[in-house]
Amino acid sequence: MTTNDNKKPQKVLGAYALGALLLIFLLNIFVFPGLLERSIRETSYSDFLMNLDSHQVEQVEFDAQNYTIYYTVKIPDSDRSQTCKTGIINMSDELVNRIYTSGAEFASAIPTRQSPLMSLLVGLIMPALIFFGIGLLLQKWMAKNITGGPGGAMSFGKSNAKIYVKSSTGIKFSDVAGEDEAKELLTELVDFLHNPDKYRDIGASMPKGALLVGPPGTGKTLLAKAVAGEAEVPFFSISGSEFVEMFVGMGAAKVRDLFRQANEKAPCIVFIDEIDTIGKKRDGNIGGNDEREQTLNQLLTEMDGFDGSKGVVILAATNRPDSLDPALTRPGRFDRRIPVELPDLQGREDILKVHAKKIKISDNVNFHDIAKAASGASGAELANIVNEAALRAVRSGRRFANQADLEESIEVVIAGYQKKNRVLSEKEKLIVSYHEIGHALVAAMQSNSAPVHKITIIPRTSGALGYTMQVEDGEHFLMSKEELENKIATFTGGRAAEELIFHSVTTGASNDIEQATKLARAMITRYGMSDEFDMVAMETVSNQYLGGDTSLACSAETQTKIDQKTVAVVRAQHEKAAKILQENLPKLHELAKYLYDHETITGDEFMEILLKKQEAQTDAATH
Numbered sequence: 001m002t003t004n005d006n007k008k009p010q011k012v013l014g015a016y017a018l019g020a021l022l023l024i025f026l027l028n029i030f031v032f033p034g035l036l037e038r039s040i041r042e043t044s045y046s047d048f049l050m051n052l053d054s055h056q057v058e059q060v061e062f063d064a065q066n067y068t069i070y071y072t073v074k075i076p077d078s079d080r081s082q083t084c085k086t087g088i089i090n091m092s093d094e095l096v097n098r099i100y101t102s103g104a105e106f107a108s109a110i111p112t113r114q115s116p117l118m119s120l121l122v123g124l125i126m127p128a129l130i131f132f133g134i135g136l137l138l139q140k141w142m143a144k145n146i147t148g149g150p151g152g153a154m155s156f157g158k159s160n161a162k163i164y165v166k167s168s169t170g171i172k173f174s175d176v177a178g179e180d181e182a183k184e185l186l187t188e189l190v191d192f193l194h195n196p197d198k199y200r201d202i203g204a205s206m207p208k209g210a211l212l213v214g215p216p217g218t219g220k221t222l223l224a225k226a227v228a229g230e231a232e233v234p235f236f237s238i239s240g241s242e243f244v245e246m247f248v249g250m251g252a253a254k255v256r257d258l259f260r261q262a263n264e265k266a267p268c269i270v271f272i273d274e275i276d277t278i279g280k281k282r283d284g285n286i287g288g289n290d291e292r293e294q295t296l297n298q299l300l301t302e303m304d305g306f307d308g309s310k311g312v313v314i315l316a317a318t319n320r321p322d323s324l325d326p327a328l329t330r331p332g333r334f335d336r337r338i339p340v341e342l343p344d345l346q347g348r349e350d351i352l353k354v355h356a357k358k359i360k361i362s363d364n365v366n367f368h369d370i371a372k373a374a375s376g377a378s379g380a381e382l383a384n385i386v387n388e389a390a391l392r393a394v395r396s397g398r399r400f401a402n403q404a405d406l407e408e409s410i411e412v413v414i415a416g417y418q419k420k421n422r423v424l425s426e427k428e429k430l431i432v433s434y435h436e437i438g439h440a441l442v443a444a445m446q447s448n449s450a451p452v453h454k455i456t457i458i459p460r461t462s463g464a465l466g467y468t469m470q471v472e473d474g475e476h477f478l479m480s481k482e483e484l485e486n487k488i489a490t491f492t493g494g495r496a497a498e499e500l501i502f503h504s505v506t507t508g509a510s511n512d513i514e515q516a517t518k519l520a521r522a523m524i525t526r527y528g529m530s531d532e533f534d535m536v537a538m539e540t541v542s543n544q545y546l547g548g549d550t551s552l553a554c555s556a557e558t559q560t561k562i563d564q565k566t567v568a569v570v571r572a573q574h575e576k577a578a579k580i581l582q583e584n585l586p587k588l589h590e591l592a593k594y595l596y597d598h599e600t601i602t603g604d605e606f607m608e609i610l611l612k613k614q615e616a617q618t619d620a621a622t623h
């Protein structure tokens with residue numbers, strides 16, 4: 001099925017065929033009928049009888065269906081004859097006799113409307129040509145729309161892997177910040193390709209494949225490109241989805257072709273991005289996705305097939321490692337699993353610096369602070385933050401981006417743009433002010449909570465009317481039960497403030513409620529933080545890198561208990577938050593008023609007001 005080679009001639013042939021078809025078609029419609037019709041003269045019946053009687057008619061043919069007589073008449077002074085036609089008045093024996101006696105011949109070969117050649121053309125060749133033409137068109141259409149590749153329908157089963165060589169990507173390991181472990185492992189792979197002897201001497205064999213796993217935007221694709229840039233060997237890059245074809249078996253053919261090419265070019269690296277598209281677990285379902293399974297089977301076979309000594313290394317990337325077929329991830333196929341996790345504080349700072357090199361930025365920017373504020377951001381988000389900062393600088397007519405640009409763009413990336421035209425009513429603004437200060441105050445008053453970084457009540461395009469940004473002091477990898485509870489209390493602080501001040505509740509807390517519930521539930525079902533269930537997991541996380549869906553694994557009764565316990569945990573924290581606010585009511589009022597007036601308040605301002613007030617209070621107490 002690899003007839004790519006005669007594509008050109010075929011195209012030319014197709015064009016000719018189409019042209020010829022069109023010509024014949026037009027001739028047939030407009031020219032031939034006219035020619036033939038013109039050569040047949042229409043005469044009256046009496047003319048026919050006259051010619052008969054003067055023995056000038058040579059041949060006669062009856063077309064009984066159309067009530068027509070065709071006859072030929074001798075043209076005087078030549079040996080040619082003229083074909084004529086006339087209507088039949090009456091098909092009587094007398095007429096037959098009259099023709100017979102005139103010496104004319106009964107014939108059936110008078111060329112009537114179509115020449116025999118024409119009828120052959122119309123009857124046989126034309127349909128064939130039409131089908132051929134349609135076939136060609138269809139093939140072109142399929143080439144464009146279905147296979148996607150430049151080869152088209154006649155090149156099914158050709159892989160469209162792009163070959164990168166050293167210079168073409170231009171991306172080096174130095175362009176990838178953080179991810180030191182991943183870089184180290186990949187550097188070794190590259191070294192193996194460059195100095196195989198060093199490893200062979202000791203008897204170590206080349207790892208056949210490495211699987212990059214991690215959440216989206218952490219630089220998996222980037223790392224692979226860096227490998228391409230560092231390794232001085234051919235680099236094939238293909239995305240898993242490119243193997244997915246409309247027809248069963250085509251994906252498998254593509255895999256075969258890819259590995260054939262790779263074997264020819266060895267030593268080389270093959271990179272399959274988003275491998276979960278083809279590498280999904282095969283399940284026992286009858287009538288499952290045959291095409292995908294065949295493609296996967298072919299991939300497994302190919303990975304077993306080539307010997308490691310040739311130097312074909314397979315890299316693959318995915319953010320759904322748990323959905324991969326176990327056969328694919330076993331040692332011998334993907335020997336190495338390289339985690340590419342979300343960057344830590346240092347990593348974020350490095351990534352920011354790498355991307356800041358691409359824009360003009362003032363020298364006194366403190367990347368450490370930005371990295372701190374952007375906790376949980378992926379590499380892609382950080383790259384986006386830097387770019388947003390540059391855009392913001394341009395918008396405000398400056399030639400360099402500064403600290404404020406970066407800070408604002410964190411919020412843009414996290415919460416969306418400031419909504420210019422949404423004007424909150426005075427009452428709404430007041431409620432939002434109290435709500436946000438409620439969060440902040442509860443957070444600040446609990447010793448284990450992170451201090452507030454910034455509070456704003458400027459509406460964002462994401463729909464948030466305001467938010468409180470908390471920044472962790474340092475990196476946290478463990479969370480104690482108390483810290484989790486304090487977090488829940490902070491989430492409920494917004495609603496608690498509304499209740500306390502306005503004695504009513506609003507829809508503004510829906511996101512808080514969601515997050516508080518999630519945390520409380522996880523404490524009970526996953527972290528073993530309830531007294532009753534001890535260290536039993538009631539829930540398992542399936543999609544760890546993509547949102548982290550959970551599935552319950554317990555009886556219906558236990559589920560009911562879990563629900564009750566979740567409510568109890570949140571309620572306790574909600575009450576705690578209400579109590580904290582009640583105790584600090586004067587501060588709540590003052591801070592809310594300040595936020596209402598200024599719309600944005602930084603962590604420092606917040607703490608200043610909070611502490612000043614406290615001093616005043618303690619002063620009053622001592623007097």
Ligand code: ADP
Pocket residue numbers: 175176177178179215216217218219220221222223317351354378379380381383
């Ligand atoms: P994925 O892991 O989803 O494949 P990509 O590799 O496509 O993510 O990363 C998207 C973009 O994010 C990159 O082009 C790069 O600009 C940025 N990025 C992600 N991680 C890093 C990193 N560690 N260092 C520098 N830039 C990064």
Ligand code: MG
Pocket residue numbers: 220221273317
């Ligand atoms: Mg990617």
Ligand code: ZN
Pocket residue numbers: 435439494495508509512
């Ligand atoms: Zn809130």
